[in-house]
Amino acid sequence: MPDVNLSRIESVLADLEYPVTNGHAASELADVTLLLADGQRNLGDLVAKSDSDRFVSMDDLQSELNNVLPREAVGEPYQSEGEG
Numbered sequence: 001m002p003d004v005n006l007s008r009i010e011s012v013l014a015d016l017e018y019p020v021t022n023g024h025a026a027s028e029l030a031d032v033t034l035l036l037a038d039g040q041r042n043l044g045d046l047v048a049k050s051d052s053d054r055f056v057s058m059d060d061l062q063s064e065l066n067n068v069l070p071r072e073a074v075g076e077p078y079q080s081e082g083e084g
Helices: 020-027 043-050 058-068
Strands: 003-005 032-037 038-040
Touching: 020 043, 032 043, 038 043, 043 058
Parallel strands: 003 032
Antiparallel strands: 032 038
16 A cells, blocks of 8 residues: 655646546545645545545645645644745
């Protein structure tokens, strides 16, 4: 099962052929572990949680993943990047 950091997720999402259905993307990514600031999650499970039935592009899928990730997943809670 490959592990991928959230900051390098594009390398995994780029392997999918777009447009792609939610079910197909979740199945294709089921063996990928996403490494987050607060632990790890199964990427296929995260995709399956999306409300979208279909992703038209990698950016579309990445945006949906950002919506299902917990706030703590990307770093210190409520800390914005670029400040301090």
